[in-house]
Amino acid sequence: MGSQLDDAALDRALDTEGGAIRQRNEREILDAAERVFSRHGYRGASLKLIAEEAGLPKSNILYYMGSKKALYVRLLEGVMERWNTMLDDISVEDDPAEVLSAFIRSKMEMSRRYPEASRLFAGEILQGAPFLQDFLRGELRDWVEGRAEVFRQWAERGLMDPVDPVSLIFLIWSATQHYADFEAQVAGITGHEHFTDDDMQRVTDFLVQVVLKGCGVVSAPTGH
Amino acid sequence: MGSQLDDAALDRALDTEGGAIRQRNEREILDAAERVFSRHGYRGASLKLIAEEAGLPKSNILYYMGSKKALYVRLLEGVMERWNTMLDDISVEDDPAEVLSAFIRSKMEMSRRYPEASRLFAGEILQGAPFLQDFLRGELRDWVEGRAEVFRQWAERGLMDPVDPVSLIFLIWSATQHYADFEAQVAGITGHEHFTDDDMQRVTDFLVQVVLKGCGVVSAPTGH
DNA sequence: GTTATTCTTGACCAATCGGTCAGCTTCTTC
C-alpha cells in the first residue's frame, strides 16, 4: 500500500477535464464510492458494491478510475482539498473569540454537510493512515503549527489562557467530527433518527460556549 | 448482518470456561483479532490475516470461534463489558468537579491502555453500528440518561452552568477517544511517534481544566 | 492401558475479489 499521494494525480483532484459524459459518470462513481468506502474502509469496500451503488457495471468503474486504489486516493484528495481551505488566513491581530467561534462553526458545518467525507477520512486514520502519512507529517502539520503559533501569541497578550494550542485544536477537531463519524451512536442515544439543523445549531452553540469559556477567551470589545 | 447481541453469547463474554489449552488459544486469537479488526473493519479483516497474526492455522481459528461473525461479536462484547463498569455509581450528592475529572481521566486511561478496543468500537460505529444498534438504543442510552439527570440537578443547585448534559458527555467521549482512534493523526502531527505517558498526562490535565472551567463547575469546598 | 474427548490441520469447496480484454455501440469531427 502506497504511503503518499502521487503529485500528478493531485493536480487532477478536481474533475474539470474530459467530456460531459465523463464528468457526469465520474461524479456518480465518486459519490457512490465515498458512501461505500466510508462505511466499510478501504479493504472492506468492493468494486461490486460501489458499482451497484452507482448503478453502473463494474467494468465501467474500472474504465473511468483505473483501479480501486486510484479511486480511493482520488477521493482522499478531494477531502484534503476542502480541508485545506479552512481558517487559512488568521493573524495575531484577529479577535480570538471570533476566530475560535468561526473555526468550530465551520467544522460543524462540514460534519453536517459532508458526513461521508468525514467518515472516509476517519477510516483512513483508523487503519493507520497508509495513504495520508505524508500529508499528516507535512501540510497538515505545518497548518497546525501556524494556528498554534497564533494561539500562543494571543495567550501572551492575555487574550486567552496559556493552554496548549495543539491540544486545543485536537479538542475542536474531535468534538466536531464526532457528529459525523459517530453519527450512528449519536442517533441511537438521542433517539433523533436524523440530527436536524436545529440540533446541530444547539450543539454548535454549546461547543462555542464551553471552549471559549474553558480557554478563558476574552470577548471582543464591540468597537476597534 | 445481525443487529443484536445474542443473549446466550453475552453470558460467555468472558472466557472462563474450557480447559487450559482452550483458554490460552482463545486469548491469543482474541488479541490478534482485535488488532486486525480494529485496523481493517469487519469486512476488511480476513481470517487468514488473523490466523497469521495469532500464529495459528486458519482452521484453528474457526475451530475455536465458529465463524468470523461470532469472533467479531465476541470482541465487541468484551469492549462493551469494560465500558459498562465506568462511572456507574454517581449521585447528586457527589462533587461535580471530582466526578467530571474522574470521568475524563478514566476515559483517557482507557484510550491509553486499550487503543485497539477503542478503534474496534469506532469502526463498528463508522459502518453504522450493525451489531451494536440495540446496545446503543438500550443500555448505553439509559446510562447516558442517568448521568445526564445528575448533571442537570447539579446545574439546578448552581454547582455548574446549565449546559446540555448529553452534549457534554459527547464532548468528553470524543475528546478522549480521539487519542486512541486518531492515534496515527496525533502521532503524525506532533512528531511523537508514540505518545508517552507524560504526553497523555499533559493532555488529560488540559481537558480537565478546559471542560471544568468551560462548564462553570464550582470547585469543591475542602470540607463538608 | 484403554476409552473418550479435545485438539489440530491440510485438502477442498463455492463464492467473491480486483483486474483484463475483445468486441461492440455511441459520440465527435471534418
Added chain:
DNA sequence: GAAGAAGCTGACCGATTGGTCAAGAATAAC
C-alpha cells in the same frame, strides 16, 4: 457520411474469501 475517438460491458482470469470436513495427534478420564 466516413473515420477516429470515446464509451460500454459481458466473459473471463488467477487469487483470495469464509467455511467444511475427515483423519490423525494429543490429552483427559477411568
